Amino acid sequence: MTKRFSAQREMIRDALTMLDHPTAAQVYDHIRRAYPQISLGTVYRNLGDMAAGGEVLRLSFAGAPDRFDMNTADHCHAACVWCGRIFDTDGSLPAALLRELDAAVEKSTGIAVQSRAMLFSGACADCRPVH
Amino acid sequence: MTKRFSAQREMIRDALTMLDHPTAAQVYDHIRRAYPQISLGTVYRNLGDMAAGGEVLRLSFAGAPDRFDMNTADHCHAACVWCGRIFDTDGSLPAALLRELDAAVEKSTGIAVQSRAMLFSGACADCRPVH
DNA sequence: TATAATAACGATAATCATTACTGAATGATT
């Protein structure tokens, strides 16, 4: 009954707490500063396993590398088209709204919605005044 | 003042009407039956140009090749996790709901939503009884 | 119409993200 923790996986967890929604490459670069022999393949393998096990979320953005999120709570993401930062929706995103959406989608498509992937884009509060 | 369209681009348009939300490779395979010398690069270039010009939509799905949609109306997509088919939401998806969502996202993230990408997944009506 | 300029093509090479493979290292079990 041994819990398996490789030192490398622990470093990956640390990186996920330090870096905000990082890509695998960003996790790799971060770890490399302290542990140069880490392999990008190890990062990908661990992130993939963790995502498959539900320990982290894998976020897919159009035309961009996947990002990873250690916040596994049900939340959405909004990306700033100017600075590229990614923001979490907090719990305040009314679950009722989402359920209404699901119902509308099911009525329209016949699909019984099990999961949804949604990404919002726009100008963040910092970038908005500038542009 | 000539509107230029190559025969190949016209074939691509045809393919988009025949095939439901096809990938570039599917468009290529379709055209190839009648015009074997078409190049996959030509398909990608034309689809990319058409998408950039707003003539078609490019849909990005996690871990899968992009798909193209000649229906440029504002609509969402729902994929069946069993048969892989992709369904359109018709206009009945209440725009009011979406605006409420945008507002909730802005309140939560500070992002003034300009666009959203959303994909729903679940079992379609055909596949549901079977599984 | 002949010809020069442009635009698009087909073939293929290159890129980028990601996964798969391999032999070595590490850790657990008996």
Added chain:
DNA sequence: AATCATTCAGTAATGATTATCGTTATTATA
């Protein structure tokens, strides 16, 4: 210690997409 399983680092392979480039249409012009 001998064995068995897991994970590693390194690297090769894959798959989707884009870039390059010489050739072939297509449009404009003399």
